[in-house]
Every structure is written in C-alpha cells, then in structure tokens.
Amino acid sequence: ILKGKTAIVTGSNSGIGLGVAEELARAGADIVLNSFTDRPEDHALAARIGSNFGIKARYIAADMSRGDACRALVERAGGCDILVNNAGIQFVAPVDEFPAEKWDQIIAINLSSAFHTSAAALPFMRQRGWGRIVNIASAHGLTASPFKSAYIAAKHGVVGLSKTVALETAGQGITCNAICPGYVLTPLVEAQIPDQMKVHNMDRETVIREVMLQRQPSRQFATTEQIGGTTLFLCSPAADQITGTTISVDGGWTAL
Numbered sequence: 001i002l003k004g005k006t007a008i009v010t011g012s013n014s015g016i017g018l019g020v021a022e023e024l025a026r027a028g029a030d031i032v033l034n035s036f037t038d039r040p041e042d043h044a045l046a047a048r049i050g051s052n053f054g055i056k057a058r059y060i061a062a063d064m065s066r067g068d069a070c071r072a073l074v075e076r077a078g079g080c081d082i083l084v085n086n087a088g089i090q091f092v093a094p095v096d097e098f099p100a101e102k103w104d105q106i107i108a109i110n111l112s113s114a115f116h117t118s119a120a121a122l123p124f125m126r127q128r129g130w131g132r133i134v135n136i137a138s139a140h141g142l143t144a145s146p147f148k149s150a151y152i153a154a155k156h157g158v159v160g161l162s163k164t165v166a167l168e169t170a171g172q173g174i175t176c177n178a179i180c181p182g183y184v185l186t187p188l189v190e191a192q193i194p195d196q197m198k199v200h201n202m203d204r205e206t207v208i209r210e211v212m213l214q215r216q217p218s219r220q221f222a223t224t225e226q227i228g229g230t231t232l233f234l235c236s237p238a239a240d241q242i243t244g245t246t247i248s249v250d251g252g253w254t255a256l
C-alpha cells in the first residue's frame, strides 16, 4: 500500500526504528535509514533491506542532536511522504543531580529533532498533498517515573508538538500522531536481562515479569514489529482522519 512513497525513519540502525523501517519497506515504501554513525555496516543494512523487500533503501548519516543536521537529512533525502521521528536516548538521575549537558542533549535528540525534521518535511508533503508524521513518544509521554526528568519532559513535549502540527496541517492530506510504547523488547533491553537476572537472583521469566515489566499489566513486552505495524496503520487509508492524537502500545500501562 506504500508503493511510490518515501519514508525517513530517524535513529533506525537498531531497535524500534529498524523494526518500523522494515514494516514500511514490507508495505512497499522506499526507505531512508538514519543514525549519527557513518559505518560500512550502516550502509550494508540499507542495502540488505532494499534487496529483502525489493524497494529503494538508503542510509543517510545525520546527528539528530543538531538542528541543521536534522534539516539537512530531509533535504538530502529529497523530502519524504512519511516521516518517523524515532531517534532517542535516555539518562537516569534525580533532578537536582541531573547533568545540565545531558538535559540539553536529551531535549535536542528526543524533542527538538522532531521539530526540525517536521519543519523541513512539511513543504514537500504540502506540495504532494499527502503526508504522514509519526512521532515515537513513550508511555513516558503520558505518565511519569522518578529520575527520568529530561526524557519525560521531552516525550510529553513530543505529544504536544504532534497535536500542534496536526492542527496546522488538518484538511491538507497530512496527519501527525504520536505512538506511545511501553516496554519494547529491543536488543538493548534484551542485553539487560542477564544482568537483571544476576542482580535479583531470578530466572529469565521471573525477572521479566516481576522486575522489568512491573508497570506493564500484560507482563509482556511489546515488539518492534508491533510498533512498525502501528506506524503502518497510521499510514493506511483507515487512519486518514486520525490526527493529533496518541496511540498507546503499552500492555495497559497507562490504563492503571
């Protein structure tokens, strides 16, 4: 259903971004992968996705902590029909001990990048009379937890930005929404499981249920494929009138 469309997915050489890129490629979209590195394996990943799904795929390096680089990414891609703002980092510390440079970096990558890429992409979308902006926020865009002030402020900001962009584009064939995942099983999360098993002296199943997924009522991780599938839904005709809202994929976290 996405044949002839081009999708830029920021922060897509691993985890959720990669899962989203693969689901959009499976649906026929041409893909622009991105991260801040510029390694042969980044470009090889794009080549692999291109040949696996029979679409055009490119990797464009750009540091999403810099506004000019965010805008240059969109320009170098020649604009896009679908923009998925996914790049994000985390840092954990109490507010009064939170390093100011970490705060600035998280706000830049997790929030301001979505402002810059959207600003750069919208003229292209308006020209074509069609566009989808999907911002990967978090359950932490709707609720809080201690020690994650910058991340939570940024993700709440992303939800607000999504609503504003939706209002400014309403009726123009363009939608803007935020997906709010709970805990998603990415390679990064997978890698934490052995450590958590050791620290809590629990087996894999117990540490996942009782420690890691304590706040997720389903006690099951969401998957990167499910976040990709939700993104694809937002790009489908069924979602033409869905704009300025959030979709939680969190096993019931925000219902608590």
Ligand code: NAD
Pocket: 010, 011, 012, 013, 014, 015, 016, 017, 034, 035, 036, 062, 063, 064, 065, 086, 087, 088, 089, 109, 110, 136, 137, 138, 139, 180, 181, 182, 183, 184, 185, 186, 187, 188, 189
């Ligand atoms: P990840 O670390 O696997 O992916 C983050 C991606 O962003 C990577 O591709 C990384 O290279 C890229 N990135 C980091 N800094 C960048 C920069 N300066 N410029 C460009 N790219 C950069 O983590 P993930 O879990 O896949 O997270 C993806 C998004 O999903 C993030 O925004 C995160 O906040 C959000 N999220 C994750 C979870 C989860 O449980 N994993 C839950 C809710 C929301």
